[in-house]
Amino acid sequence: MAKRVLVVDDEPNIVLSLEFLMRRAGFDVQVARSGGEALKALEGDPPDLMLLDVMMPEFDGYEVCERIRAKPEWRDTKIIMLTARGREAERERGLALGADAYVTKPFSTRELVEQVKRMLEVA
Template sequence: MADGGRKRRVLIVEDEDNIAIALDYLMSREGFEHDRIASGRGALERIRTEQPDLVLLDVMLPEVSGYEICQEVRADRGLADVKILMMTARGSAMERRKGLALGADGFIAKPFELKELRDEVHRLLDAEGA
């Protein structure tokens, strides 16, 4: 989806303001267009409307979980190119397996180092052209 000089688009689905601020900072610094939604409700519609290159998706969200959103995105053929990086404070192996089984492209445990997140974002987005 990297069309010439078009900036990559990232949608942040995160309800915790302090984490969203860090993600906003990183996405700005990396030169990505980005937006945020703070609740699971409405996230799927935003993903369908915006067709982001990447969704940074919190697992534990108000109203609709990140797992449900991930599953719905993967069930929608029109969203096949959207990469999903799930984030959770419960970073157990079982949580990771569940996220990946539902179709997430990556999984990162909170709290995370910004460099770790940056590397994972680039791994997912740079894989698009491969």
């Protein structure tokens, strides 16, 4: 059964590209346009991995991350944070909140796909 990936970003074009890339890599892809949508998508059947943008209206990526890690049943979901803000402090903050990786935009599509595969142990 294919692993499931949730793409969370408020930039439609970025969502489109990530969706295309993940599907190409053979994952089931779900999409959320905001933090709220993302949390809703987690209800019931949480995905194996999330690509989570930091800068979003309503809940930002950090908050979403924090909430996910607060729930034991969502502990298995891997989180890769994506951000256009490249500062070290923010990277550390993300990792401290329980993200598994932190990727700075713009990213290399190949590297991102490989990282996702590595984390889901499908490579």
